[in-house]
Amino acid sequence: MTDAASYRYSTVAIVLHWLIAAAIIGMIGLGWYMSDLANTDPSRFPLIQLHKSIGITILLLSVARVIWRLMNPPPPDPPMSARQAGLAKFVHVSLYVLIIVMPLTGWIMVSASPSGVGTILYNTVPWPHLPGLSTLPLDAKRQLHEPLEFVHSKLAWVIIVLLGLHVAGALKHQFMDRDQLLARVWPGLFGRTAGPVRKTRGALWAFGGAILFFAVVAGMGVVDGHAARAVGPETPDAAKASPAPVWKVDPAQSSIVFKAAYMGRAFSGKFDDWTANIQFDPDKPEDARIHVVVKTASADTGEPYFDDSLKEGDWFDIRKNPEAVFEVNEGVLKDGPTQYEATGVLTLKGQRFPLRLPFTLQIDGKTAKMHAETSLQRMALGIGAGTPATEQDDKTKEWVKDDVALVVDVVATRQ
Ligand code: HEM
Ligand code: HEM
Structure with a gap:
């Protein structure tokens, strides 16, 4: 029996992994649910606003997570074939890309939306549209809307397939190879581990970077802000x-x-x-x-x-x-x-x-x-x-x- 659990991921990586995982799975359910609602359903508008708010939160957490990952290498792989390691790496990199790209496509889609409806995060912070999109002529927006919606909706399926592979891989390690892999991301529940390989660093870069990104976009109008600032506080x-x-x-x-x-x-x-x-x-x-x-x-x-x-x-x-x-x-x-x-x-x-x-x-x-x-x-x-x-x-x-x-x-x- 090998013991992949000799080292675990850092606490920050673990917390971000599960927060983002839960949020993404919930968001796919919410996305399907709200888009099936009739236009006239009174809960549709607030649910879409909530979907956008959680989506942008996922984007910010994912920015922090990627910076953290670049600064804190994961524990060494458990023993496995090169093919298996290659597949795991492919799935992990794709998931990292998707937790950024998925909310981005949502943001692009609403920025170019012909309805021009803005986003107010959790009914509090106005979140602008992306520059150049909200000011497109109405015809261009109408043409863009369907392909963008298609991409956003199909990417959810890409996440589902990758998540299937990801979970199957994790379960195979845990229960067939019996290498305690799950303890690396859920210590306590799935067994004991040593701490991360190295002392962690870069919290300031990761969270500072995400907060700065948020402040610049939300506050300073780097983006054109046409529609979203119009839904901002009274000015x-x-x-x-x-x-x-x-x-x-x-x-x-x-x-x-x-x-x-x-x-x-x-x-x-x-x-x-x-x-x-x-x-x-x-x-x-x-x-x-x-x-x-x-x-x-x-x-x-x-x-x-x-x-x-x-x-x-x-x-x-x-x-x-x-x-x-x-x-x-x-x-x-x-x-x-x-x-x-x-x-x-x-x-x-x-x-x-x-x-x-x-x-x-x-x-x-x-x-x-x-x-x-x-x-x-x-x-x-x-x-x-x-x-x-x-x-x-x-x-x-x-x-x-x-x-x-x-x-x-x-x-x-x-x-
Ligand atoms: C949408 C949901 C999820 C996403 C986006 C996601 C993403 C990721 C990523 C990117 C990594 C690689 C971390 C790194 O090496 O830097 C990872 C690791 C891991 N994930 Fe997930 N994950 C999700 C859900 C789950 C679920 C439901 C499980 C439970 C079975 C799980 C179990 C694991 C395990 C065990 C590892 C560690 C693999 C290793 O030690 O090499 N993940 N996850
Ligand atoms: C990781 C984050 C996200 C996930 C997993 C996600 C997932 C989904 C899913 C599964 C749907 C339903 C698609 C369909 O009808 O087949 C959807 C719809 C939608 N999403 Fe997202 N989404 C995310 C982020 C965002 C963001 C950040 C925004 C905007 C800022 C956004 C805006 C929308 C809108 C406007 C719809 C269409 C609602 C409608 O008109 O029916 N999403 N999303």
């Missing part, structure tokens, strides 16, 4: 700092309308009380700043029954949340002669949601006419979560439709 200073001219909204000719359906019957409503601060220079759309504040109590459907329910806790909850805010702090993108898109943050009932709003803009002298239409899923936004889209026991019977169309028309004059 009123940025709004003041823009040199773009101010436009004054004409309330008489402007409206924010929503269209929904109740038990199969369409109805529409508008907000009577809202203000918008707009700074915009047609030649420099990247300087645009938009700040819209809507008084939630002013929702008016023309039907008192709807208006009363809309004020309640499950819907707009006007007492606790008198205002809904939409803000664009990082400019807008120009997609065509009169076609633009704004990616900003919608704050509803204290929660912040990234929102992409394509719009057309016609400028005639000092007057601009803006028109935007988009579709929102009210459940994902936490509006009327207690009122399902269809009846529980008969899905063909509509209750309050999840899709709500938002139509915004603004007429403004340049100051």
Whole structure:
């Protein structure tokens, strides 16, 4: 009987191995689960945000792990054939590559996503899109989306196959060769070992490197940050700092309308009380700043029954949340002669949601006419979560439709 367990991996390597292993296995399950959910499912949006948060955490831990591995060689191989050693090495190197590449493909995919939805790690730290991708024209994004999704999804299968080989190898060592290999990565549970071969070093490099990487990306805008900083904390200073001219909204000719359906019957409503601060220079759309504040109590459907329910806790909850805010702090993108898109943050009932709003803009002298239409899923936004889209026991019977169309028309004059 050989004894591979004479030496074990360092504690840091062991902890990182199991943390990352558990996270990756959980993430594959979560990835499958959330992508099978209907678009209208209210848990889909928060689960995707969680998936992205854990994925970026895996990326950071993996950066630390690879640096640590380079600075701390593993214990010597147990005796085995050259072929076996070669296979083990191939699987280990591939797994190292994948724990970095897998989250990277996720990051690339969401950076180039046509929806422009941003990432806020654990609902706290804005994580930017990769430079150059979030600013691609919409058509290019649409073309890229499917191949990127394909790669991200198929790489999960590559991990599964390699993990199968990896676990089979570990079990063969443990139970057929009886060389106590598992004790090298799980001392205590699988037997006693001597400590690592050498004194460990490089904690500062490994964790300092990962933290620096995080700080640079999250904090300093090395990446373009267009969409993700737009979903970041409020930056009123940025709004003041823009040199773009101010436009004054004409309330008489402007409206924010929503269209929904109740038990199969369409109805529409508008907000009577809202203000918008707009700074915009047609030649420099990247300087645009938009700040819209809507008084939630002013929702008016023309039907008192709807208006009363809309004020309640499950819907707009006007007492606790008198205002809904939409803000664009990082400019807008120009997609065509009169076609633009704004990616900003919608704050509803204290929660912040990234929102992409394509719009057309016609400028005639000092007057601009803006028109935007988009579709929102009210459940994902936490509006009327207690009122399902269809009846529980008969899905063909509509209750309050999840899709709500938002139509915004603004007429403004340049100051
Ligand atoms: C996705 C999950 C996993 C990944 C990404 C992963 C990755 C790795 C990597 C890269 C190494 C090489 C460490 C080095 O030499 O620097 C390693 C070693 C090891 N892993 Fe995993 N692992 C995973 C899951 C597992 C599981 C479930 C087991 C349990 C059977 C396991 C058992 C081992 C063992 C015993 C070693 C030590 C091999 C040796 O001493 O040469 N791993 N793992
Ligand atoms: C090691 C880390 C990761 C693993 C193992 C993983 C795994 C998966 C899996 C298995 C799926 C389902 C694919 C399918 O439908 O077949 C998925 C979907 C997805 N992942 Fe990841 N992922 C990781 C990291 C990331 C990261 C870092 C991001 C973004 C920052 C991300 C974003 C997404 C998105 C947006 C989807 C698609 C959801 C949908 O539209 O249905 N993933 N992931």
